Amino acid sequence: MKGRVTVSLRTGVLDVEGKAIGKALTSLGFGGDIDVRVGRVFEIELPESSPEVALSRLKDMAVKLLSNPIMESYRLELVGSAPGAALGTTGT
């Protein structure tokens, strides 16, 4: 089973990289005031067969290492063929 953790800056935390990219998109003619938030995606192979256990393990990883709660939040997903995949949770 594969898990996916998406980490991005928390709402309300200024994303200067996102702002720079938004301005670049505007200058390319995609319109004005484009709100861009930059994040990072971790795709992780998990040994668990149970989606609940896999998600709980993924959450531990996100909390302990993959994100820093002072500035970032995370989103968890299971991807692939497992039934019940894409059970997602979000945390900070």
Place this chain on the structure above:
Amino acid sequence: MTRFAVISFPGSNCDDDCVRVVNEVVGETGYKVRHDERTLDRADVVLLPGGFSFGDYLRCGAIARFSPIMDAVRAFAAAGGPVLGICNGFQILTEAGLLPGVLRRNVGLSFICEDTFVRVEGRQTAFTNGLEPGSVLKLPIAHNEGNYFADDETLNRLEGEGQVVFRYCTERGETGLPGRPAAPNGAARDIAGVSNVRGNIVGLMPHPERCCEPLLGGVHGRQLFDAVLRTIAGDGGPL
């Protein structure tokens, strides 16, 4: 002789500078301790040097904090031992939860390498013991992630407890001039360095070890080393 343990992580690149200053300039004993060791070898002071520990992968300091030696650093700090994190060392201390806040990418998105002025703030810590509050030090910075960040509640608490140790300022010690942020990197409230509540753990982005000799363009960095020697000697300070 006061013993300064300098922790070497893979990617640390200011560890030799720290050892050199302690041995050749300050005249005490400086030695390196590897990240995968478990004891600090009778250290009196611990320095976490600058550099790019573990390639700055994931977030600066996020992987170094799990190094075996960090258990010893944590125990040393918990017992009141003086710990100074410089640049990447500061980042490691915040990731480890030993200091509040986090260092984000510079607001201008570029690496900044220049001399800065910082004002000594707040109460006395292990590394500012004996320094005149309000005095201005000229210290160099060299970093891409020095933009100090914490939520307003935390920042207010830090100010209240006197945990803001250094603040970027003008040459004359001014901050808050209209239209002219003193912090070159976007740091909240111009914060360049903070301490824990007890004052024995200090982190700062500027590099005091790079300006301890006239040949290198300045000697203000030496004041932090002299301050911790006074602290060790029981001459003031928080311990």
